[in-house]
Amino acid sequence: MPELPEVETTRRGIEPHINGQTVLSVVARTKKLRWPIPSQLNKKLCNQIITSVNRRGKYLLLNSEPGTLIIHLGMSGSLRVTTPTAIAEKHDHVDIVFKKNILRLRDPRRFGAVLWTSKDPLSHKLLASLGPEPLEEEFTxxxxxxxxxxxxxxxxxxxxxxxxxxxxxxxxxxxxxxxxxxxxxxxxxxxxxxxxxxxxxxxxxxxxxxxxxxxxxxxxxxxxxxxxxxxxxxxxxxxxxxxxxxxxxxxxxxxxxxxxxxxxxxxxxx
DNA sequence: ACAGTAACCTGTTTGC
DNA sequence: TGCAAACAGGTTACTG
Incomplete structure (x- = not known):
């Protein structure tokens, strides 16, 4: 469902809650969405600080020193910032747990994606050949x-x-x-x-x-x-x-x- | 390189 | 009321 405005709305909404925060743990309750969710996400992100929250097209990019978590919301995905005690419901697939809250991905249809890259995320296979951002000047x-x-x-x-x-x-x-x-x-x-x-x-x-x-x-x-x-x-x-x-x-x-x-x-x- | 189609899923609405 | 079909904000992979 989310198009660019919904993804950007999400980015602006979550950024102040997670930027600069340290990840306590990552919990994946689902093996795959559109593609397999990388195993060991907890190992990769545990104790890492989120250094910026960016967007490229409909992809959200959560950056940290060792790499970037790439999130796509597909047709039915949404991200919510919940309290640390909120119970996960049926389609809540991934939690990024912080000290004061949880960033929780819900996606009933599972067309979304959670990926990891330790390189420049813009050179990731799925992002490398994307067209220009429509709100940038280069889109003419x-x-x-x-x-x-x-x-x-x-x-x-x-x-x-x-x-x-x-x-x-x-x-x-x-x-x-x-x-x-x-x-x-x-x-x-x-x-x-x-x-x-x-x-x-x-x-x-x-x-x-x-x-x-x-x-x-x-x-x-x-x-x-x-x-x-x-x-x-x-x-x-x-x-x-x-x-x-x-x-x-x-x-x-x-x-x-x-x-x-x-x-x-x-x-x-x- | 391009165009057309199927595929990935679940939940809700529509139509018989 | 019940059930099946159609439909839903996305995008890749495959075929020709």
Whole structure:
């Protein structure tokens, strides 16, 4: 569920609780999520200090002197800061135990990941070939325009590809295409530079706005304190199939693209 | 290199 | 009411 705004909301939420804190122990109750959880995580992190909490795309990076714990929340993951005595529930797979609290990973569908690297995390196989951060200056219309030449894939699948740009998932891709009036099925290679300008602006504004509101909570996304985000109230098309377009009142239509639902306005988006 | 599809899971909602 | 199918915020791996 978490897209970039939800992961960034999580990062900002957990950072003040764990940055500079010493790990007392690591408890893994599950052998594997998407991939096996590294054994000996307790040995690696016990008595180590968390020196920074970073994000790259939808990956969270908990740095320490000997290495980095890489966490991905997948579709249903969330991190919470709990009291040291809170009882772990059914889908609570990993605890990073500190003196005053526990950082607890919950992930019912187990599409998430917990990985360890003792090298530069950005050179890790899964991170090395990621596209630019959408909120950084390097993410421009010119970049998307050039990257999309001769690509026949639809624009929606194109911007959801993390090797093109990170952090744009189904909700925000759907919203950004509506805002920039681009039809989600249009071939990425057949979109003009001016239209990419509109799209890039929309992506940046929508992601920034969602972070400001603490992310989108549809069903079970929660912040580190268990509270929801408030961006769902600002969604204009996602989840609104058959309801009237907020611009022209024409009923919104849905289709499937790469196993994901896309909702769009047949009148406004071309 | 690119495009299309299946796969990994569980919980909740929808439809007969 | 019951049950099966469909659906859910992600991403890799495999095939052609």
């Amino acid at each position: 219309a010119q970049y998307l325009y050039q990257a999309s030449r001769n690509r026949r894939i639809s624009i929606k699948e194109f911007i959801m590809n993390s090797h093109i740009v990170v952090g744009v998932g189904n909700i925000y891709a759907t919203e950004a295409l509506f805002t920039s009036k681009i039809h989600p099925l249009r071939a990425a290679g057949k979109i003009s530079l001016p239209r990419y300008e509109l799209l890039v602006t929309a992506i940046k504004e929508i992601l920034a706005g969602a972070i400001q509101r603490g992310g989108t909570t549809l069903r079970d996304f929660t912040r580190e304190d268990g509270k929801p985000g408030y961006f769902q109230q600002a969604l204009q098309v996602y989840g609104r199939t058959k309801q009237p377009c907020v611009v022209c009142a024409h009923p919104l239509r849905s289709t499937k693209q790469g196993q994901r639902t896309t909702t769009y306005c047949t009148q406004c988006q071309r």
